[in-house]
Amino acid sequence: MAGGTKRLPRAVREQQMLDAAVEIFSRNGFHDASMDAIAAEAKISKPMLYLYYGSKDELFAACINREGLRFLEAITPAGDPKLTPREQVRVALVSFLHFVDENRRSWQVLYRQAIAQQRFVAQVASARERMIEMTAKLLENSTKNPDPGTNFSIMAVALIGAGEAVADRLVEGEIGAEEAADLLETLAWRGLAGKKRD
Structure with a gap:
């Protein structure tokens, strides 16, 4: 020792x-x-x-808690009031993906290990829900003249789900952080600009 x-x-x-x-x-x-x-x-x-x-369970729970907080802290620059709402979304995406890229072990624990363990599902879901709320607010604030029926919470769920999948590919070296951010940003704005059905 x-x-x-x-x-x-x-x-x-x-x-x-x-x-x-x-x-x-x-x-x-x-x-x-x-x-x-x-x-x-x-x-x-x-x-x-x-x-x-x-116990190992207690230690793993402490890891989930710490790494989840680190992910949330990584995207706090997106809350800068000097940024436009759309810039805030971009900063959130870039910050999240760069954090994943630089902390691949953390991502593996949160995304691959924690979600596979039933007894930690509620803890992971709680951290994820905070990210969904933050993302929904950013999307809503950055959308000009949104359709009154737009469900920003569901859009945030979809964007975060896509972000998690893309981040997992980033960890595998299939895509870079900036390219991934461009892809997700385009996905978000195309979805928000969708035309109404006749």
Whole structure:
């Protein structure tokens, strides 16, 4: 074990453990990740890991919570009041996709591991719902003279669903962040500009 680990401040130790857990969960998957491997990755003893997180489920839930908050923080620049609403949507898309590109392990834990575990569905859904609400507001504010019947919440669900699928391809190296942002932005505005049925 690394010397001096016990002298680290609590917040630093927790971050160290969560960083290690994200690495191991993303690499091995939830079921094959062991507390032994996570402790070794964090360079701490397994008893210390259990002292902070009483079980693998508790540790995984803490990872979901932290990574979900990091994703939300990544798109906060989109809330800059100096930007036009349409610029805010663009900034949100670019910020989200660049964050995924730079934090692929985080995305794998949230998108691939967490959504596959039934006991964490509610936690993931809560973080996703916050993103849907934020996206719906951005779409509504950036649409001039919207049709009174436009359901921005459902449009946000569709855009986020598309964004998740595209982000997964980004992680696989099939598309770059800027190209992905262009694609999603075009998708959003074409959908909003759709003609009414006769």
